[in-house]
Amino acid sequence: MLKKLFGKNVTEESFVSPVTGRVVPLEEVPDPVFAEKMMGDGVAIEPSDQTIVSPIDAEVVQVFETKHAIGLKTNMGLELLVHIGLDTVNLKGEGFETFVKVGDKVSAGDRLVRFEKPVIEAKAKSSITPVIVTNFEESDFTLEALFPEQAIAGETQIFQVKKK
Template identity: 60%
Template sequence: MFKKLFGKKESVNAIEVKAALTGTAVKLEEVPDPVFAERMMGDGIAIEPSEGVVVSPINGEVVQVFPTKHAIGIRAENGTEILIHIGLETVSMKGEGFETHISEGAKVSEGDKLVTFDLALVKEKAKSTITPIIVTNGDQVASLEKNAEGPVTRGTTTVMTVTVK
């Protein structure tokens, strides 16, 4: 209400993307996998998790739950598509140590639990626990502002602001 009184408009095309995990946010180019580091799938950030809980970073709809439970795709209310890819080379774990708490088509709110995983098992069996959070439909994005590096808290810390065209 205060902003409206003074004429400052908030863009309905912009969303804040919260941290999907608690841990340490790092630049995407620091991810030890060229598919992510070179932004082949899209731009974003990555989080080195300190616990095995993944929450929705946005309000939206779950559009994909990988059968191996290591990755989730969500479409925000403004059309932004987010991929959360838990760890690197975790697809080879075939779902071992991962539990999903949602299904495709589910409506989710910021902070809703999506996946829990055994962090120690991922450390043991995968290349890395680092978790890229990627905007996959970059052709629809007008601007992507990365807001976080360092410690982040799931569901609380804003890591990106995305504005669509």
């Protein structure tokens, strides 16, 4: 389990899967913005469940109006984007329910969003969910991605970030 570290000097953080499913490299996401890591580095999950949980102890810094993505800031100052599906912004919130607001402190495993996978799969490009660290420079941090066959939301580690 992850320790509560708010306010401490942290040099390494471990991230668990925000949704149950199969972890895949970002390069396999059928969208060049994610596949080419234009927004940052991380992994993606092909969800088999419909609940997104926090992958780490963090502060909620953004809840998109369309509810398709959540921004988190970790103890180490990393900014994390959990983006549910591809082209889901066009759903304008249909099929999504959020459980947090900006400023909330969350722990790994806390529920963030529930989504209707059938709605996303019928009306958007994909339900694949990129989980991306958006603000680190490769010279300051390293990201080690893990690819378990099946990840359990709030439990299975999917990547680790360390300060160099």
